[in-house]
Amino acid sequence: MSLFESVGRALSLSLLLAAPTALAIPSPGDDQRQAAMEVAESLRYGHYADVRLDDQWSTRAFQRYLDILDGQRAYLLQSDVDQFADLSMTMDDAILDGELERTYELYDLYQQRVTARLDWLIEELDQLDMSFDSDERLELDREDAPWATSEQELDTLWQKRLADAALTLSISGQEDEEVIDTLRDRYETQRHRVEQTNADDIFTILMAGVTGTIDPHTEYLSPRQSESFDIQMRLSLEGIGALLQADGEYVKVASLVPGGPAEKDGALKPADRIIAVGQEGEDMVNVVGMRLDDVVDLIRGPKGSVVNLEIVPGEAVDMTRSTVIDITRDTVKLEDQAASSEVIEVERDDGTHRIGMITVPAFYVDFDAWQAGEADYRSTTRDVAAEIEKLKAENVEGIVLDLRNNGGGALQEANSMIGLFIDRGPTVQVRDARGRISLYGDTDSGSLYDGPLAVLVNRLSASASEIFAGAIQDYGRGLIVGSNTFGKGTVQTLSDLNYGQIKLTRAKFYRISGESTQNRGVKPDVQFPSLIDPEIIGESSLDNALPWDTVSEVQYRSYGTPRQYLKELRERHRERADEHPNFHYLEERAELATRMREQHTSISLNREQRQQEADTRDEEMLALENARREALGLELLEDWTDARSSGEESGDTAQPDESEEDQPVDHAEVEEAAEILLDFSLLGPSWQYAIKNQ
Structure with missing residues (x-):
C-alpha cells in the first residue's frame, strides 16, 4: 500500500x-x-x-x-x-x-x-x-x-x-x-x-x-511530539488509552494502556488498523494516509466524550471487513492499573484444588508520594504483596502471576517484586555503551511467598515484565507459561535539544544467566498458541532492532529444578489442550492467521472474485468459532466478528463466578496455567512449601 x-x-x-x-x-x-x-x-x-x-x-x-x-x-x-x-x-x-x-x-x-x-x-x-x-x-x-x-x-x-x-x-x-x-x-x-x-x-x-537506521526506539521528537510524549508519560492523557504507530498508509494499534478506556471496553485490539475517526454526532473522517500525530489529535478529547473509530481487525486480510466502535474517553488513573487477585478452582479426582491468580497490568509506582516520603504510597510490589497475603489466607496451593499485556514500567518495581519470591539476590544486569555492567537486585532478606509459582506471559509482555519472568525462570523459582514475550531489552533516555528532544537507546538489559531479553524475549517453559502475529507485533518485527547477545552470567542460587518436570508437564498440558474447545480454537486460529498472511499477497479487482475470496476467509473463521461454541454448548453465530465485538475473545470480561461455558477464549489460558501449576506442585516433592495463614 x-x-x-x-x-x-x-x-x-x-x-x-x-x-x-x-x-x-x-x-x-x-x-x-x-x-x-x-x-x-x-x-x-x-x-x-x-x-x-x-x-x-x-x-x-x-x-x-x-x-x-x-x-x-x-x-x-x-x-x-x-x-x-x-x-x-x-x-x-x-x-x-x-x-x-x-x-x-x-x-x-x-x-x-x-x-x-x-x-x-x-x-x-x-x-x-x-x-x-x-x-x-x-x-x-x-x-x-x-x-x-x-x-x-x-x-x-x-x-x-x-x-x-x-x-x-x-x-x-x-x-x-x-x-x-x-x-x-x-x-x-x-x-x-x-x-x-x-x-x-x-x-x-x-x-x-x-x-x-540505528534502532527502532531511538527517535527525534519535535516540540509538538515532545509535548504529547510528556502527557503520555504522566498518564493524564484524556483519550482512549492506546499506543498507536504508523504502518504504511494506516495507523495501527501497537498496544493498549492497562486500565485505559480501550482496554476496559475490549472492542479494540493490538494490530487493529484505524481507517476513520469521528466525534459523537459528527461525520467520520477518513484517516488513511493521514500523519500519525494528526490521527492522535483526532482521537484525543475531553474526559467523558465519545469517539467513534472505524477499524479493520488485525486478523482481517480484506479492508472491506471494517466495523465501527465507540469508546468513551477517560483519564488513566493509578488505581486502574492496580494488581488484583482471584481464586481458580481446579477439579481433580481427589477433589477441588485452589490456585491463586494475581493479575499485574503494569509495573507502577506513585513517584510523587514516594519522593514525598509518604508511608502508604501505591506501587506494584506493595499491591501484589497485599494480594499474596489475601491468597495465603485462602489456603491456595500455588500462585499464578498474570503478566499478559503488561508492557513494563518502573524497573525498580520489577526488581522489588522479584524480591517477594526470593531471599535476596541479583535480578538484572544493565550494560551501557561503554561496556560497563551494573547489577541490580533484591537486597531484602526473606521472601513473602515461597510456594509453587507460575508466570503467565504473552507477546505483549515487555520490558520490565520480561526482566521479572526471566529472573523467575533463571532462579528456577517457578514456571513460565504462555507465548513468547515481546523482546524489548533496551533502555532509552530522553534528552533536551536546542529544538525538540531525542529519545536515545543508552543501555541493554541482560538476565542473570547472561542472556539478553532483546529481540528474542523470554521463551515459556510451556508454550501456548498466540493470536498475536509475531510478524506484526514484537521487537523482531521492527526494522533495525538491536540483536540478541549475551554477557557473563552472575552468581546466583537455584531455588528448584522445574526443567526436570517439563516433559511430563508438557504432555499433560497437551492432553488437556486437545480436549479443551477454547485451546483447540486458539491453535487453529493461529495457524489460520499464518496461512492467510502467507497466501494473501494480492487482492482481486473483480467484484465477484473479491467477494468470493472474502466469503471463503469469513467462512473459515466462522467455522472455527462455531466449532468452539458448539463444543461448549453455546449459541452459534452468523458472523465471526460478533464474538470479537462482544468481548468473547478477551479475558477482560471474565469473572471468577462465571461458568466455563460463559467464559471468553482468553480465560482458557488462565485455567490452563492453574492446571499446569497444580501438576507442577504435585510432581515436585522436593519443594518445601511454607504457605502459612497470617
Whole structure:
C-alpha cells in the first residue's frame, strides 16, 4: 500500500509531472540545522551501539529516508532517485554540518509527485469505471519492488489502486455516486494536508530516516511530539488509552494502556488498523494516509466524550471487513492499573484444588508520594504483596502471576517484586555503551511467598515484565507459561535539544544467566498458541532492532529444578489442550492467521472474485468459532466478528463466578496455567512449601 490509499486509471501523468505545482517547500531553519548537528553528536557519542556516521551509514540513511517517503514505490521514479544519488554518500556530512538543503530538495520533489498524483486522481473520478469486472489483481506489498522507470508504469499501478479503493467502498455498501464523493473528499483532504507541510514536518521525517537506521526506539521528537510524549508519560492523557504507530498508509494499534478506556471496553485490539475517526454526532473522517500525530489529535478529547473509530481487525486480510466502535474517553488513573487477585478452582479426582491468580497490568509506582516520603504510597510490589497475603489466607496451593499485556514500567518495581519470591539476590544486569555492567537486585532478606509459582506471559509482555519472568525462570523459582514475550531489552533516555528532544537507546538489559531479553524475549517453559502475529507485533518485527547477545552470567542460587518436570508437564498440558474447545480454537486460529498472511499477497479487482475470496476467509473463521461454541454448548453465530465485538475473545470480561461455558477464549489460558501449576506442585516433592495463614 502507499501513503495515500489505492487509486488509478489510465490517464498519463506526463503533463502534470512535467510542470508540477510549486508548493513553496519551507527551507531548513537555524533551529533544524542546530538540532540535526546535536542529533548527530548524540548518535555518535551517546548511543549504546557503536555508531559511525560515514559513507556506509549514509547509504543506509538515504535508503531509509526514501523508504519513509515512498516505501511502496508509488510516487518516485528511478530517475528521481538517481537525481539524488549523491545523498547516498553525503547524508553523514549533511547531518554533521547541518547542511540540510539537499535532503529538503528531495522532499520537495517527492511532494510535487504526490500533489500531481492527487490532482490526477481527483480528475479521474469523473470517469471512473464502476463495473469491477477486471481479472487483474493488486499487489499488496511493494516494499521490495524496483522503482518504476516510467510514468506509464506508475499509471498502471495507480489504475489498480483507484479500482481497489472504489471497490472496497462499493462492497462496504456505498452507492456509485457516494463512492465518487467519498474518494473525492478523501483526495482533496489529503491534498490540503500536503499543502500544510511545514519545516518541522520535513525535519521530523528526515530525522526518522536518520535515527531509524540505528534502532527502532531511538527517535527525534519535535516540540509538538515532545509535548504529547510528556502527557503520555504522566498518564493524564484524556483519550482512549492506546499506543498507536504508523504502518504504511494506516495507523495501527501497537498496544493498549492497562486500565485505559480501550482496554476496559475490549472492542479494540493490538494490530487493529484505524481507517476513520469521528466525534459523537459528527461525520467520520477518513484517516488513511493521514500523519500519525494528526490521527492522535483526532482521537484525543475531553474526559467523558465519545469517539467513534472505524477499524479493520488485525486478523482481517480484506479492508472491506471494517466495523465501527465507540469508546468513551477517560483519564488513566493509578488505581486502574492496580494488581488484583482471584481464586481458580481446579477439579481433580481427589477433589477441588485452589490456585491463586494475581493479575499485574503494569509495573507502577506513585513517584510523587514516594519522593514525598509518604508511608502508604501505591506501587506494584506493595499491591501484589497485599494480594499474596489475601491468597495465603485462602489456603491456595500455588500462585499464578498474570503478566499478559503488561508492557513494563518502573524497573525498580520489577526488581522489588522479584524480591517477594526470593531471599535476596541479583535480578538484572544493565550494560551501557561503554561496556560497563551494573547489577541490580533484591537486597531484602526473606521472601513473602515461597510456594509453587507460575508466570503467565504473552507477546505483549515487555520490558520490565520480561526482566521479572526471566529472573523467575533463571532462579528456577517457578514456571513460565504462555507465548513468547515481546523482546524489548533496551533502555532509552530522553534528552533536551536546542529544538525538540531525542529519545536515545543508552543501555541493554541482560538476565542473570547472561542472556539478553532483546529481540528474542523470554521463551515459556510451556508454550501456548498466540493470536498475536509475531510478524506484526514484537521487537523482531521492527526494522533495525538491536540483536540478541549475551554477557557473563552472575552468581546466583537455584531455588528448584522445574526443567526436570517439563516433559511430563508438557504432555499433560497437551492432553488437556486437545480436549479443551477454547485451546483447540486458539491453535487453529493461529495457524489460520499464518496461512492467510502467507497466501494473501494480492487482492482481486473483480467484484465477484473479491467477494468470493472474502466469503471463503469469513467462512473459515466462522467455522472455527462455531466449532468452539458448539463444543461448549453455546449459541452459534452468523458472523465471526460478533464474538470479537462482544468481548468473547478477551479475558477482560471474565469473572471468577462465571461458568466455563460463559467464559471468553482468553480465560482458557488462565485455567490452563492453574492446571499446569497444580501438576507442577504435585510432581515436585522436593519443594518445601511454607504457605502459612497470617
